[in-house]
Amino acid sequence: MTELTIALDAMGGDQGPDIVVTALARALSSYTQVDFILVGDQQVLQPILDRYPAISQSPRVTLQHASQVVAMDDKPSAVVRAKPDSSMRAALDLVNNGSADACVSAGNTGALMAMAYLTLKPIPGVVRPALVAPLPQQDGRQSLLLDLGANPVCDAETLCQFGIMGSVMAQQINRQSYPRVALLNMGREDLKGNDTVKQAAQLLKATPGIHYIGFVEGNDLFSGRADVIVCDGFTGNIALKACEGMAELLYHNLKQSIQGHLLTKVLAKLLFKRHKKSWQWLNPDQYNGASLLGLRGVVMKSHGNASANAYFSAIAHAIDEASVELPQRIHDRIEHALLAQVSDNRNE
Amino acid sequence: MTELTIALDAMGGDQGPDIVVTALARALSSYTQVDFILVGDQQVLQPILDRYPAISQSPRVTLQHASQVVAMDDKPSAVVRAKPDSSMRAALDLVNNGSADACVSAGNTGALMAMAYLTLKPIPGVVRPALVAPLPQQDGRQSLLLDLGANPVCDAETLCQFGIMGSVMAQQINRQSYPRVALLNMGREDLKGNDTVKQAAQLLKATPGIHYIGFVEGNDLFSGRADVIVCDGFTGNIALKACEGMAELLYHNLKQSIQGHLLTKVLAKLLFKRHKKSWQWLNPDQYNGASLLGLRGVVMKSHGNASANAYFSAIAHAIDEASVELPQRIHDRIEHALLAQVSDNRNE
Structure with missing residues (x-):
């Protein structure tokens, strides 16, 4: 059965x-x-x-x-x-x-x-469903980023709910017993950002059972600082695609650097053979x-x-x-x- | 003198x-x-x-x-x-x-x-001054991204002015005679995004002498699609730092992949020696x-x-x-x- x-x-x-x-x-x-x-x-x-x-x-x-x-x-x-x-x-x-x-x-x-x-x-x-995806972290763990574009504009209550839903998903799927929930902002200080994230921070702080750790910045998407990172769909979509763009740029440049020189080509091939295994966790698939x-x-x-x-x-x-x-x-x-x-x- | x-x-x-x-x-x-x-x-x-x-x-x-x-x-x-x-x-x-x-x-x-x-x-x-910085493009040119955090919240008029100021800077500094100005959004279609970017699009379209090309997405920050990319400071700050975070993650992983294996280390050193020159344009300095x-x-x-x-x-x-x-x-x-x-x- x-x-x-x-x-x-x-x-x-x-x-x-x-x-x-x-x-x-x-x-x-x-x-x-x-x-x-x-x-x-x-x-x-x-x-x-x-x-x-x-x-x-x-x-x-x-x-x-x-x-x-x-x-x-x-x-x-x-x-x-x-x-x-x-x-x-x-x-x-x-x-x-x-x-x-x-x-x-x-x-x-x-x-x-x-x-x-x-x-x-x-x-x-x-209030609103959210689009969520896992992000690789420097320590090998996974974090969750939401919303990725289902909701271009979110009020504080919606962001707070995203934190709750993300926390449940981190517990159930990523097996993190006490997931660290953060709001994505333009700085870590309490005074930074717009009114909506500041209000959402108050709501998340007051939500029982949520381990809210404060604001994180764009570079914390991969730093391992938080297990659940919450933002509106406009910001999340742009941030995620910006990272894709950066990865593409680096890949494009790497390819450009390697091409045209036989020795570099051979060395790169040997190096990448080794990489293939150890880069597996970064495989976008x-x-x-x-x-x-x-x-x-x-x-x-x-x-x-x-x-x-x-x-x-x-x-x-x-x-x-x-x-x-x-x-x-x-x-x-x-x-x-x-x-x-x-x-x-x-x-x- | x-x-x-x-x-x-x-x-x-x-x-x-x-x-x-x-x-x-x-x-x-x-x-x-x-x-x-x-x-x-x-x-x-x-x-x-x-x-x-x-x-x-x-x-x-x-x-x-x-x-x-x-x-x-x-x-x-x-x-x-x-x-x-x-x-x-x-x-x-x-x-x-x-x-x-x-x-x-x-x-x-x-x-x-x-x-x-x-x-x-x-x-x-x-209306408001903006923080602007150059971004490397896949084609070797530079684009300008603004605002990077001076203004967490911007109305449509402010975004439109950022487009004008960015266009002047692209002409004067990057020597682009007819710079392509775009608004950063969660999709390229006219219907995408929040009301502010949609209104800013109308204003930029109506501004004489500005070559407004429409919405671009996060991955276009480095794609060479636009010469001036406009957004509010909240989005710009997060997008730019997210890219830094992605670059750090890739660098961290590359280092991890290389370390601990003598052959890989030697190959990597040879490869990077070659890279040093051809990656110069990516040098963050x-x-x-x-x-x-x-x-x-x-x-x-x-x-x-x-x-x-x-x-x-x-x-x-x-x-x-x-x-x-x-x-x-x-x-x-x-x-x-x-x-x-x-x-x-x-x-x-």
Whole structure:
């Protein structure tokens, strides 16, 4: 008997369904207790599946047809009504009606967020769901950064809730028993920043069970200073992409420095062979998968141009979250925080 | 006869006056047409200067005594009144009374911004001065990012002015005849982001003589897509420091990968020897120096823990800005924009 079922939106993403099917093949052998529902256009998927007898003959894989595909440039607001039979929508519906415990999609982020919000609905008491992703730290641990773009503007209460939800996720997924929660700001001093972060700091300080450590700066995203780093979606999106840009610049320059000189090329090749292993923890593939936190079900967003290995990581993250029933854990924690607030108000 | 005079706050920064004097020695031989005024505590500076006869015997260097020092942890609001005889204040006064054409300080950023604002005052029509710094691009050019933290909250009009001031600086300093101005946002589509960036986009589109190219994302900070990238100080500060954090993480990991294996160590050493040259353009020293743009004089902020070479770069940037009379160029451009606005309003 299997324990979990994961729905995969096979049609989303820039790379097409091939990488989803390849990732599924790997997941099938890695997670022998998990069932999968592959959602997408049967006519497109069948020829690909025919190349993978391990999948097409497995009793643990179901193919569910969906006639429509959400394009990467579809407008999120329009797609909800215009494409009722999209593979993305069908995958979310499977989670909503209990047929699946989580879903994974590499499709249009805006559309996924809008559709997930309407289909699964937020956990009672949650103001806004947040997009969260893990960041590698200098000490080898992982931190969580949220929000990454689901909410361009956030008030203090929303930021405080992000801290609570992130704290639950750090405990459940990263196994950090007492996660350090911080607010991202332009300085560590209490006086720094805008009014919203200052108010959010007061709220987080007053939240029982949250280990709020204060403000952190941009360079603390990777310093290991905090386990959960909270900001609005505008700031989080720009900060994360700025880091991607910096990494690209360094990589581009490294390549430029090496090319054109035979000796350097050979040395670099030898050096990188050694690096390949020790840089494994920095491999972006394993960090693929941003969770939509605060909904009644597990929704995992894979990068639009994820490789099969990266998509596999997103599946693995979805399984992790489903296996600890993360939405239920967040529900309990938010309920607890709200009850504490009510009791505080009564005592005042 | 010399053309320019630069005032150096010798006492600011984490590294003390030694690095300022070392940088001055280099500047003295590199810029033979420039005079310098070294401002600081004579008792502290004299023994250092005695080690540099090229400085102490030069008719192009004046030592000006200032009895107080702004500490790195002094509160900006308090320091203005509490330390009227600080070296930082004296350096700014020299610019204000015309004795110097620019000043450089590695001291407390907040104090420098507050004191520069009060001493030099903004250019007429400028809503808020902005902190701006150059960023290396993949194509080897430089872009300008502003604001980096002088203004945590900005309205659309302020962002638009940052675009104008940045455009003038890109023309005058980076010699870009038609600089591409962009707003930093969480996506390139017009619908993305908060109301302020959307309104700022409309204002920049309507500003004559500004080549506004739309929104750019965090990874475009280094992609070469724009010559001037505009955002509020909260976002800019976090984005820039996030990039520093990413660079530190990669460096830390590279070091970890190399250490402990003799062969790798030797290969790395050979490889880096080659790199040293071709990575020169990425050397952080040359990017040291953030300008406070929009004031009636040139104020250059050096990094608090800048090396002597990095401090020298800040002096060089200050000389560049003073030699093209950047404040006057910004004054002309802002006046022009305001007149165009008035004429637009009349015609409506």
